[in-house]
Amino acid sequence: MEALTLLHWTFDILLGLGLLWLGWRVLTSPDLFNAIVLFVAFGLLMALAWVRLDAPDIALAEAAIGAGLTGALLLAAFAKLRTVEKNHDIAGQLEKGKLENRSFQWWPATFLLVVAAGLGHTVLSLPHYATGLSAEVSANLKSSGVSNPVTAVLLNFRGYDTLLEMVVLLLALLGVWSISGSALPREAAPGPILDTLSRLLTPVLILVAAYLLWVGAHAPGGAFQAGAVLGAAGVLLLLSGWRLSSHLAGLPLRIILVAGPVAFVAMAVFTMLTGGQFLEYPRAEAGTLILFLETAATLSIGTTLAALFLGERPKNKREYP
């Protein structure tokens, strides 16, 4: 077994060094496109690091959201940035050195040093073996309605975390929609390969999302991972030229976007009115309720991510000239 431990150590050290190196390259790369590709590679290695730390739930989320969808969002932003650059000639000014300001800045550096020292002190003063709350979670797992402790924490014990995360996503979409114009639903014909690929993969992705949602009750998976896969299906469809029909771009789209948070809040209000606490589920139905909430959350998360990728607010029927 000695050789195996050595192999694990070597792998972990290489992984850690690779992450540091990639992080440095992402921050210092002068070429934005390069930086985005490196960022995606960073996300994939990060997912591997989570696997090595025995956190498959976070690894799934990191690979799907951190590397996959964030990469797609960054590339979409990059494509838009290029048209902006063409109009304002930012690239030309950068080359001439007009916009460049590389002088050493003392205040940010001092601030960063203080934060780093504080973080280092905190990490060093942590107890060697963190007790955490895992014992309490496993003691109360029976009453949560699910058998995967991560889902139990995210959807039951600390349900408001998930609720607030969904609200943050929604706020991000509102921000994007309010600074970008509205897009006409123009469909473009994809090439035969992209067309076939999206036709083959979209049903598979929907199935995988449903599987992740279902399996989240007792194994790694859950609403965010399933939502990310659903969002990926949306991104693939948008890339191959599909646009939401203008009949659905108005109210129906918005209903799906808010379904997750609304379901959560409705549940919370209902349990409070019937004598419980905020987001305290009745024990007997907790499993069913969690599955229901997660389904609504998955639909909302997937739609929000795909809408973020599109960037512009899809025009609805009334807005047509």
Place this chain on the structure above:
Amino acid sequence: MNPSDYLSAALMIAGAVFFLAGTLGLLRFPDVYSRLHALTKADNVGLGLVVMGLAVQAESWAVVGKLLLIWLLVLLAGASVAHLIARGALERGIKLWRR
């Protein structure tokens, strides 16, 4: 180690060799088309061998099915994306490498 361990080790090492060859091709070949060719072909076979090596160790047929599904999905995605990149490069007027 029992015989199945040796078999899966051999399969996975063979897979790693294919990955190594593909990566070498990606780094050393002269233009985008030949690089894509090296990368997708070698990686598809390499992943197939790794999946076979893992399938030998699998506890149930369901796991074998999942591994096979992963391989098929990567085949589909890899081949399509390679085609899309190559076509994009052609449309941008990147010339084929000639000796």
